[in-house]
Each structure stands twice: as C-alpha cells, then as structure tokens.
Amino acid sequence: VLSIRGIQEEDPPDAQLMRLDNMLLAEGVSGPEKRGRGGPMAVAATSGGCPNDNSIEHSDYRAKLSQIRQIYHSELEKYEQACSEFTTHVMNLLREQSRTRPISPKEIERMVNIIHGKFSTIQMQLKQSTCEAVMILRSRFLDARRKRRNFSKQATEVLNEYFYSHLSNPYPSEEAKEELAKKGGITVSQVSNWFGNKRIRYKKNMGKFQEEANIYAAKTAVDATNVVAQGNQANSPSTPNSGEWEPVERPDGFFCL
DNA sequence: TTTAATGATTAAAG
DNA sequence: CTTTAATCATTAAA
Numbered sequence: 001v002l003s004i005r006g007i008q009e010e011d012p013p014d015a016q017l018m019r020l021d022n023m024l025l026a027e028g029v030s031g032p033e034k035r036g037r038g039g040p041m042a043v044a045a046t047s048g049g050c051p052n053d054n055s056i057e058h059s060d061y062r063a064k065l066s067q068i069r070q071i072y073h074s075e076l077e078k079y080e081q082a083c084s085e086f087t088t089h090v091m092n093l094l095r096e097q098s099r100t101r102p103i104s105p106k107e108i109e110r111m112v113n114i115i116h117g118k119f120s121t122i123q124m125q126l127k128q129s130t131c132e133a134v135m136i137l138r139s140r141f142l143d144a145r146r147k148r149r150n151f152s153k154q155a156t157e158v159l160n161e162y163f164y165s166h167l168s169n170p171y172p173s174e175e176a177k178e179e180l181a182k183k184g185g186i187t188v189s190q191v192s193n194w195f196g197n198k199r200i201r202y203k204k205n206m207g208k209f210q211e212e213a214n215i216y217a218a219k220t221a222v223d224a225t226n227v228v229a230q231g232n233q234a235n236s237p238s239t240p241n242s243g244e245w246e247p248v249e250r251p252d253g254f255f256c257l
Numbered sequence: 258t259t260t261a262a263t264g265a266t267t268a269a270a271g
Numbered sequence: 272c273t274t275t276a277a278t279c280a281t282t283a284a285a
Contacts, residue, residue: 145265145280171274192273193265200275201263 020127027134029069061141068137072130076123083119087112151194155184159194163202164216169245170199 024030163170177191202209
C-alpha cells in the first residue's frame with residue numbers, strides 16, 4: 001500500500017488547509033472548549049430581524065455546533081492514535097527486516113513521512129467535511145432569510161407613502177430613514193432594504209405598481225425643499241413616465257421626470 | 258401544490 | 272459606507 005507516493009501529494013496543501021483551520025477556529029470547533037459564559041458570539045448584526053429570537057434558535061444552534069465539535073475531536077483523536085500505532089508497527093517491521101538486509105535511516109525517515117502524509121490527507125478530509133457541516137448549520141439557523149416575516153400594515157403604509165410622494169427621487173436621507181423606521185416600527189436597515197427592493201422592483205415593472213401608485217399618490221405633501229415643479233403637479237399616475245429617476249441629471253435636487 | 262409577493266443577503270461598482 | 276441587480280427563502284394567494 002505504501003507506494004512510492006506521498007512526496008508528491010498536493011502542491012498547495014497549506015492553502016486550503018489553512019482556510020479550513022481558520023474557519024474551524026473562528027467557528028469555535030477546533031478552539032478551546034468554551035463552556036459556560038464568555039460568548040462574544042458575533043452574529044451577523046446587519047439585519048434588524050426580530051428582537052425576540054435569541055432564545056430557542058440560538059441555543060439550538062449551539063447545541064448542534066457542540067455536537068459537530070465533539071465528533072470532530074473524537075475523530076481527530078482516532079486518527080492521531082491510528083497514525084502513531086501504524087507508525088510504530090511499520091517501524092517494528094523495518095527493525096525485523098534490518099536483520100536480513102541493511103536499512104538506511106533515510107529509508108526509515110521516508111517511510112514515516114509517507115505514513116504521516118497519508119494520515120494528514122485523511123485529517124484534511126475530516127476538516128473539510130466538518131466545515132461543510134458547520135456551513136450547513138449556519139445557513140440553517142443564522143440566515144435571517146429563514147426568519148423573514150412580512151411587515152405590519154403600518155410599516156408598509158408609511159414606507160409606501162414616502163416612496164410614492166418622492167417618486168422623483170426616492171432616496172431618503174439617513175434622517176428620513178430613521179424617521180420612517182420609527183414610524184413603522186422597524187429598523188433603519190429594514191428601511192434601507194425596503195427602498196432598495198422597492199426601487200428596483202418598481203423600475204423593473206412599473207405597470208404592476210400603477211394601482212398602488214394611485215392609492216398613495218394623493219396622500220402626501222410634496223417635499224417642501226423642492227418647490228420647482230409646479231406644472232407637473234397633475235402628473236397622471238396612470239401613464240407612468242417611461243424615464244427612471246436615474247438617467248436625468250439631478251444638478252441640485254430638482255425634479256428629473 | 259404551484260405561483261406571486263416580499264424581506265434579506267450577496268456580489269459588484271461607486 | 273452606499274447603491275443596483277440578482278438571488279435566496281419564506282409567506283400569502285391562486
């Protein structure tokens with residue numbers, strides 16, 4: 001079995017292996033056992049998400065992670081043990097043979113290297129599959145898309161009001177976003193997400209939003225700072241302007257329809 | 258059950 | 272950092 005290989009195994013073994021090791025460490029699989037408190041567990045804080053999900057979900061996640069961790073460590077130990085056992089076994093064989101033929105120390109060393117190479121590739125496979133398991137676990141528990149809930153009527157009302165009353169420039173400032181978030185009972189990130197989605201989806205299929213536009217068109221006052229477009233006030237929403245808000249240059253915040 | 262709507266994430270560009 | 276555009280995953284509607 002110990003053919004003349006093992007020296008030419010993989011050219012970049014360290015590149016991949018370093019990544020796997022780093023990830024396992026970062027994920028707390030291969031690091032020191034952190035029983036009890038001390039969790040600076042950095043959950044992706046980008047999305048507002050529900051404020052009341054940090055009980056069952058998280059502990060469930062940690063339980064599963066600890067399970068993975070256990071398996072990983074026991075397997076790793078098994079490999080270490082098997083490796084050393086096998087090495088000593090081969091050494092014994094070589095010692096026996098050395099009675100009938102001369103065996104150079106170099107040959108022995110080569111043999112040991114081959115064995116260690118073999119076992120380290122197995123170890124690498126273990127790390128690989130462990131990383132996969134962690135990734136799956138992460139996507140299963142920590143992906144906010146899986147916890148998505150529709151906004152309240154109030155929130156969508158507020159957001160749509162702003163959007164359709166600022167159709168010419170639907171980019172709320174940071175302050176405006178905070179205001180909208182407060183009024184709708186959602187986070188600023190969620191407001192940003194909503195506007196990002198709304199803009200692209202409105203632009204992509206304006207006809208689909210005509211009715212919605214009609215509903216919200218009359219409900220809000222025009223931005224006080226833009227007092228320019230008096231003539232376009234009666235802009236009939238049933239004939240959506242084919243131009244977007246982007247292509248027309250907006251030198252100073254003027255209307256661009 | 259299939260489809261549409263929708264909030265969140267990602268990559269890429271500024 | 273922000274945005275667009277594409278995509279993912281869930282929910283509501285058909």
